[in-house]
Amino acid sequence: MKSLVTYKPFTLGEVWGDFDRMIDRIFSDTPIWEARIPAVDVREEKDRYVLEAELPGLTEKDIEVKVEDNLLTISSKKDEKREEKRNGYLIRERRSSAFQRSFVLPTDVDKENITAQFKNGILTLDMKKLASAQPKSIPVREG
Known part of the structure; x- marks a missing residue:
């Protein structure tokens, strides 16, 4: 009979073990999130694509943008x-960090004319569309 549930009242030792693990997480040197992946918005306009990435705590010198083949x-x-080890700190969450995020570019992006601007923690990439990809109106004549 597999639907029978056994009851195990928790012991005081289990409660203290959970409490110890919680305190260890709060006061450890390990950051809460080991890897931070930036949030990104991408929008399409008539003549370009715009990518905006949130990169708080970085400077333009910390950021690298590359295009290889069709991959941005x-x-x-x-x-x-950090030179000191503990030195009175109760919590140390700031430490070295790294991330990498890649995007397949649309085929109509002019890869030679992508520009990047970094302001207030937001990286903005302006990716113009190729001239050949722009819609073209063709006049219709009589006759």
């Missing part, structure tokens, strides 16, 4: 300089 890659590696 945004990456960063930031090293926090």
